[in-house]
Amino acid sequence: MTFNPNSAAARDIAYLVHPYTNLRAHESKGPHVITGGEGIYVTDDDGKRFIEGMAGLWCTGLGFSEGRLAKAAAEQMAKMPYMHIFAHRSTNPIIDLAEKLSELAPGKMSKVWFVNSGSEAIDSALKLIWYYQNARGKPEKKIVISRKRAYHGITLAGGHLTALAYARTGFDLPMADRFRQVTTPSHYRDGLPGESEEDFATRLAKELDDLIVAEGPENVAAFFAEPVMGAGGVIVPPKTYFPKIQAVLKKHDVLFVADEVICGFGRTGNVWGSVTYGIQPDLLTCAKQLTSAYIPMGAVLMADHVYDVLADRSHELGTLGMGYTYSGHPVAAAVALETLRIYEDDGIYQHVRDVAPRFQARLQALADEPLVGEARGVGLIGALEIVADKATRAQYPAEAKIAVKVTEALLEEGLILRPLPGDVIGICPPMIITEAEIDDLFDRLRRGFARANAALKTAA
Numbered sequence: 344m345t346f347n348p349n350s351a352a353a354r355d356i357a358y359l360v361h362p363y364t365n366l367r368a369h370e371s372k373g374p375h376v377i378t379g380g381e382g383i384y385v386t387d388d389d390g391k392r393f394i395e396g397m398a399g400l401w402c403t404g405l406g407f408s409e410g411r412l413a414k415a416a417a418e419q420m421a422k423m424p425y426m427h428i429f430a431h432r433s434t435n436p437i438i439d440l441a442e443k444l445s446e447l448a449p450g451k452m453s454k455v456w457f458v459n460s461g462s463e464a465i466d467s468a469l470k471l472i473w474y475y476q477n478a479r480g481k482p483e484k485k486i487v488i489s490r491k492r493a494y495h496g497i498t499l500a501g502g503h504l505t506a507l508a509y510a511r512t513g514f515d516l517p518m519a520d521r522f523r524q525v526t527t528p529s530h531y532r533d534g535l536p537g538e539s540e541e542d543f544a545t546r547l548a549k550e551l552d553d554l555i556v557a558e559g560p561e562n563v564a565a566f567f568a569e570p571v572m573g574a575g576g577v578i579v580p581p582k583t584y585f586p587k588i589q590a591v592l593k594k595h596d597v598l599f600v601a602d603e604v605i606c607g608f609g610r611t612g613n614v615w616g617s618v619t620y621g622i623q624p625d626l627l628t629c630a631k632q633l634t635s636a637y638i639p640m641g642a643v644l645m646a647d648h649v650y651d652v653l654a655d656r657s658h659e660l661g662t663l664g665m666g667y668t669y670s671g672h673p674v675a676a677a678v679a680l681e682t683l684r685i686y687e688d689d690g691i692y693q694h695v696r697d698v699a700p701r702f703q704a705r706l707q708a709l710a711d712e713p714l715v716g717e718a719r720g721v722g723l724i725g726a727l728e729i730v731a732d733k734a735t736r737a738q739y740p741a742e743a744k745i746a747v748k749v750t751e752a753l754l755e756e757g758l759i760l761r762p763l764p765g766d767v768i769g770i771c772p773p774m775i776i777t778e779a780e781i782d783d784l785f786d787r788l789r790r791g792f793a794r795a796n797a798a799l800k801t802a803a
């Protein structure tokens with residue numbers, strides 16, 4: 344599609360700064376304006392229909408036309424559009440939502456801190472952890488560990504846990520020396536030749552142990568991890584990884600924060616990725632599918648042993664000096680409650696488990712594509728890692744922008760997917776996707792690869 348500088352879409356160039364966009368390139372290319380959606384499909388302003396194979400940004404679990412959510416929002420807006428939850432005030436939807444989330448929590452987590460995004464959830468978790476360690480009389484316990492390639496949001500705090508070059512370059516990050524990163528649990532990229540997944544996991548647990556010992560366990564506060572790393576390239580943990588990691592953290596009195604912003608609410612086939620991988624987190628961050636992204640909302644769930652320390656400290660200090668104007672917004676809470684009801688009424692968690700084998704089989708079948716080094720996934724999340732040479736796993740030079748080119752070819756086939764760092768193409772469709780639609784998605788992927796291969800041949 345050629346960009347018409349006189350079109351309505353051109354107004355966007357004048358007024359909007361787009362995240363994750365080469366702003367100068369955008370000025371000549373123009374925006375891709377999406378005007379409508381139905382189920383797993385969206386339509387652009389040319390009337391072209393696409394499968395939204397990324398559920399937006401890994402978030403519209405219920406697709407793009409769930410009328411019950413629109414109704415829940417409208418009803419709550421009419422009844423009580425806003426009230427904050429500062430200083431003992433509250434509303435019914437947020438009380439009910441907190442109760443529901445603590446019922447769903449993996450393990451005993453009966454307290455919930457509400458925010459408006461995944462980044463705010465991470466930021467809040469980090470501040471609460473430092474407050475907690477100070478309150479316990481362990482003020483030296485400040486170092487926080489994440490993994491290379493991790494994505495944990497993009498605020499100033501999140502930007503220290505997120506370990507991707509694009510999130511740091513040019514932003515003066517990192518600014519603090521409290522953050523460390525351990526190896527990405529990518530067996531494909533970081534496993535040694537002939538090393539089993541189990542041995543790889545043992546090695547990574549030892550690396551974590553060694554790091555904590557070297558820093559001094561009395562200085563290490565917390566470890567943040569997504570059950571399946573999403574934006575870092577859909578890294579599925581090797582077998583036995585999390586139980587081994589969790590044992591190391593327990594031994595050294597280091598908190599485990601499970602970042603469930605992508606995995607939460609069914610993506611891996613269970614309500615939480617933590618359930619899929621046997622994690623018992625001390626804190627859990629969630630957002631995105633909490634409301635199926637129809638309205639912004641995030642939350643931090645915390646275990647009682649964490650909450651009790653925070654509560655005692657706030658009593659000593661007179662207040663817990665944190666919170667946002669829109670924390671626990673009643674309209675967002677009403678939408679979240681309705682989303683969680685739909686997941687249960689429509690058996691969405693079971694549906695993911697039912698269709699995942701088809702999704703994963705069609706994904707694995709793409710491993711025979713000349714460009715695909717590895718196909719990996721779990722539940723309804725997956726990825727294809729593009730390589731220049733399947734035998735050596737060598738990558739294309741960064742300037743080749745190979746993953747971007749493949750996703751552009753996919754767009755021609757009416758499929759929206761996302762290039763991720765490391766030449767990975769992420770796939771994360773709305774969880775309502777049917778088996779027939781899964782076939783449609785992967786048929787388009789095949790055709791997109793054929794297009795990309797043909798274009799590469801022509802260019803060579």
Ligand SMILES: Cc1ncc(COP(=O)(O)O)c(C=O)c1O
Pocket residue numbers: 400460461462463465494495496497569573574602603604605630631
């Ligand atoms: C695992 C994870 N944590 C945190 C975030 C940040 O969430 P948000 O974009 O809502 O701030 C994201 C966003 O993609 C994420 O994938």
